[in-house]
Structures are given as structure tokens and as C-alpha cells.
Amino acid sequence: MGQTNPPFMSGVPELLLLQQLAQREMYGYELVRSIRLVTGEAISLGEGVIYPVLHSLERNGALKAKRKAVAGRTRVYYSLTAKGRKRLQRLQSEWQRIQSGITAALESPGHA
Amino acid sequence: MGQTNPPFMSGVPELLLLQQLAQREMYGYELVRSIRLVTGEAISLGEGVIYPVLHSLERNGALKAKRKAVAGRTRVYYSLTAKGRKRLQRLQSEWQRIQSGITAALESPGHA
DNA sequence: AATATATACCTATTGGTTCAAGGTATGTAC
DNA sequence: GTACATACCTTGAACCAATAGGTATATATT
Numbered sequence: 510m511g512q513t514n515p516p517f518m519s520g521v522p523e524l525l526l527l528q529q530l531a532q533r534e535m536y537g538y539e540l541v542r543s544i545r546l547v548t549g550e551a552i553s554l555g556e557g558v559i560y561p562v563l564h565s566l567e568r569n570g571a572l573k574a575k576r577k578a579v580a581g582r583t584r585v586y587y588s589l590t591a592k593g594r595k596r597l598q599r600l601q602s603e604w605q606r607i608q609s610g611i612t613a614a615l616e617s618p619g620h621a
Numbered sequence: 622m623g624q625t626n627p628p629f630m631s632g633v634p635e636l637l638l639l640q641q642l643a644q645r646e647m648y649g650y651e652l653v654r655s656i657r658l659v660t661g662e663a664i665s666l667g668e669g670v671i672y673p674v675l676h677s678l679e680r681n682g683a684l685k686a687k688r689k690a691v692a693g694r695t696r697v698y699y700s701l702t703a704k705g706r707k708r709l710q711r712l713q714s715e716w717q718r719i720q721s722g723i724t725a726a727l728e729s730p731g732h733a
Numbered sequence: 734a735a736t737a738t739a740t741a742c743c744t745a746t747t748g749g750t751t752c753a754a755g756g757t758a759t760g761t762a763c
Numbered sequence: 764g765t766a767c768a769t770a771c772c773t774t775g776a777a778c779c780a781a782t783a784g785g786t787a788t789a790t791a792t793t
Contacts, residue, residue: 517664537770537771558750580769582760611660631780669744669745672744694742694788
């Protein structure tokens with residue numbers, strides 16, 4: 510009954526995160542800075558967003574985690590699985606779709 | 622205290638709506654179809670989204686409403702005020718900013 | 734004449750995402 | 764030894780949008 514679809518623009522944090530991990534394995538704290546960087550400060554996702562997404566993606570089998578001790582500190586490195594790569598592709602094309610839709614709407618005849 | 626910023630991608634429904642009304646005055650039910658059309662079906666906002674946004678924008682002075690009776694039925698036509706046009710511009714550049722940020726992240730070195 | 738569908742307005746409730754804030758712990762710089 | 768950066772994590776609230784419902788009139792269908 511009360512079954513609600515996710516808002517049409519959700520999943521962008523997940524998209525950015527997967528995209529970063531597609532480049533190379535990274536750990537959570539690193540992702541926070543990395544995403545802020547590659548988006549040119551346009552998007553800044555806090556740890557409160559990153560960590561839960563990482564955990565849920567791992568539970569889902571889209572990511573695999575690997576603990577590494579570096580300088581006496583523990584880091585959890587994440588990398589994509591095959592499932593994760595597929596998920597990234599799906600999110601990419603979804604984003605492409607809505608991004609194009611909005612662009613079309615903004616360009617329409619508004620420039621007159 | 623518990624002051625939370627709006628989610629970074631919100632306000633897109635409002636943006637699309639204002640953009641449509643910048644072309645010509647329209648009524649709510651019309652906007653629902655119009656937005657679905659101009660976005661190439663990519664985005665479909667229901668009446669439950671449109672009407673509340675219209676009302677809040679009117680309360681805010683960004684829109685002005687005008688009732689018209691057409692074929693025995695009442696329509697409420699909305700058009701932009703100066704404040705609404707300013708708001709549209711702000712939302713446009715905000716969108717541009719995050720859109721560019723995401724594009725940059727997706728293009729970054731991912732093409733290797 | 735009755736029923737269904739499209740127009741046209743509206744609201745309340747849910748539900749999912751994100752945000753801010755805090756909480757722990759170790760290493761390094763002053 | 765105090766402060767700051769690193770590195771992990773969770774809880775709570777806030778917010779937006781999606782579904783679903785609710786009213787009413789006109790038109791098309793049977």
C-alpha cells in the first residue's frame with residue numbers, strides 16, 4: 510500500500526561514490542574529500558552520508574571491503590565488485606536521462 | 622539548533638515549474654502534463670507535488686494567481702512576479718553548478 | 734439515463750534521503 | 764599536554780517528494 514518510490518533525483522551520492530571507487534579503491538574518509546574535490550566543491554557529502562552508503566552497498570554485494578593498517582591507523586578500503594560496476598552503469602544512465610530532461614526543459618524556448 | 626540545510630539536489634520541481642511559467646502563464650493541471658512533456662518523459666511530477674509548490678510560491682510572492690472560468694470550469698492561472706524571475710535565475714545557476722560538478726566527477730579520469 | 738473518463742482543483746500521510754551533530758580513538762604538531 | 768588532523772561510526776531530526784485520497788464539473792460511452 511504505502512509503497513513510495515524514491516525521489517527522482519536520489520542516488521546521486523551513491524553514483525558519485527561508485528564512480529570514485531571505479532577509479533581506484535578508497536576508504537571512507539578519503540571519499541569525503543575526494544568527492545568534494547572532483548565536483549569542484551559543488552557537492553560536499555559528509556561522513557554521515559558516506560559511511561551508511563558504503564555499508565549498505567557492501568551488504569548488497571556491490572562493494573567489497575578490505576582492512577588495511579596504515580601508520581598504526583586502520584583504514585577500510587572499498588572496491589567495486591561486478592555487481593557494483595553494473596550498478597554504476599545503471600545509475601549513470603539514469604542520471605543521464607534526468608539530466609538531459611532538465612536541460613531540455615531549461616533550454617526549450619526560454620531564451621527568446 | 623536542529624537547523625538543517627535543504628538536500629543539495631532539492632528544488633528541481635520548483636525550478637521546472639518556474640521555468641515553464643516564465644514562458645507563459647499556466648494552471649496547475651496543465652503544468653503536470655507540460656513538465657512531463659518538455660522533459661521528454663524523464664521527469665513526471667504529480668499533482669501532489671505541483672499544487673503545494675504553487676501555493677508556497679504564491680505565498681512567497683514569487684507567483685501571482687488569476688482565476689479564470691473556462692468552459693464552466695475554474696482554472697487558476699499562475700504567472701511570475703519580479704521576485705519569481707529572480708528566484709528562477711538563482712535556481713538555474715544553482716542547478717548549473719551542481720550539474721557541472723557531477724558531470725566533472727563522471728568525466729574525470731574515468732575514461733582511461 | 735447511467736456510467737466511465739477526463740479535466741481541474743486540493744490535502745494528508747507516508748516514506749526515504751540527506752543533514753547536522755555527536756561519539757570513539759590514534760597519530761602528529763606545537 | 765593540548766590541539767588538530769585522521770579515521771571510523773551512529774543517532775536524530777528535518778525535509779522533500781510520492782502515493783493516495785477527496786471534491787466537483789464536463790464529455791464521451793453504453
